[in-house]
Amino acid sequence: MFSILVSSDGLAWETENTMAMELGRFNEYSGVEADSITVKNPETLEPLETAETLLLYETAATGPNVNVVRLGRLSNIRAGRNKVAFRFKEIGRCDRSIIEKYARLLDLDAFEFIRTHWAIKDGVIPKEIRDKMSNTEERYDIALSFAGEDRDYVEQVAEYLRANKVAVFYDRFEEIDLWGKDLAEHLDWVYRTGAQFCVMFISKYYVEKMWANHERRSALAAAIQARKEYILPARFDSTDLPGIRPTIGYINLVGKTPEELAAMIAKKLGR
Numbered sequence: 001m002f003s004i005l006v007s008s009d010g011l012a013w014e015t016e017n018t019m020a021m022e023l024g025r026f027n028e029y030s031g032v033e034a035d036s037i038t039v040k041n042p043e044t045l046e047p048l049e050t051a052e053t054l055l056l057y058e059t060a061a062t063g064p065n066v067n068v069v070r071l072g073r074l075s076n077i078r079a080g081r082n083k084v085a086f087r088f089k090e091i092g093r094c095d096r097s098i099i100e101k102y103a104r105l106l107d108l109d110a111f112e113f114i115r116t117h118w119a120i121k122d123g124v125i126p127k128e129i130r131d132k133m134s135n136t137e138e139r140y141d142i143a144l145s146f147a148g149e150d151r152d153y154v155e156q157v158a159e160y161l162r163a164n165k166v167a168v169f170y171d172r173f174e175e176i177d178l179w180g181k182d183l184a185e186h187l188d189w190v191y192r193t194g195a196q197f198c199v200m201f202i203s204k205y206y207v208e209k210m211w212a213n214h215e216r217r218s219a220l221a222a223a224i225q226a227r228k229e230y231i232l233p234a235r236f237d238s239t240d241l242p243g244i245r246p247t248i249g250y251i252n253l254v255g256k257t258p259e260e261l262a263a264m265i266a267k268k269l270g271r
Helices: 096-101 110-114 148-163 171-178 183-192 210-226 258-268
Strands: 002-007 019-022 052-057 068-079 083-095 117-121 140-145 195-202 231-235
Touching (some): 002 110, 140 210, 183 210
Parallel strands (some): 195 231
Antiparallel strands (some): 052 068
């Protein structure tokens, strides 16, 4: 089983936030495996989160990446009154010409390229298509930047997030992956382009740390490029941090438990 979602909105898939499809378009032009899947029974939607998904644009759509087809997995699928909302984790991409060439292997009829819909197909995505997919580097929902002296608090936040299926960058979760890497280069990628948000735990210790300052500079570069909120400050104290304006909204951690902060982060992500 796999899903194919086609949209006429050329910006529909250009987001890290929650995506959506019109309720009436759900399960159109599907295979027999989809007969038991219905939005009226949320439990039947769960198999869609373990199946792979292709995101396409209609042939006539306009936008910067309308010829890009994304491969990935869905999560947090939930049906509302008029929409089916979900999140998408991209793992690869290819040009739409590849999908058009192998459309029959996907059981994808020509008219499906010009109609917004969500089709649930039988079988798996063919090897001919998978071999032509370029890999997309893993992205995190949240990157945590902190000083070692504040680790006890931050680790409890990280554990809560991971337990609630949030993709979080926390150094102790990544020990094997970090082993042997050029940390200056890799951490620049994590904090500049590898996450949707960076939670910065500001304290008198944070401002003194070499690696924290490296992460802060990368995160500030990302914030400038994103032109939207990216750095989420969380303050243990009122330490002034270069580049972080006092007008930026922050969370005061005094009296706030790690679980309470983690729940707020999850809500920021739309979970």
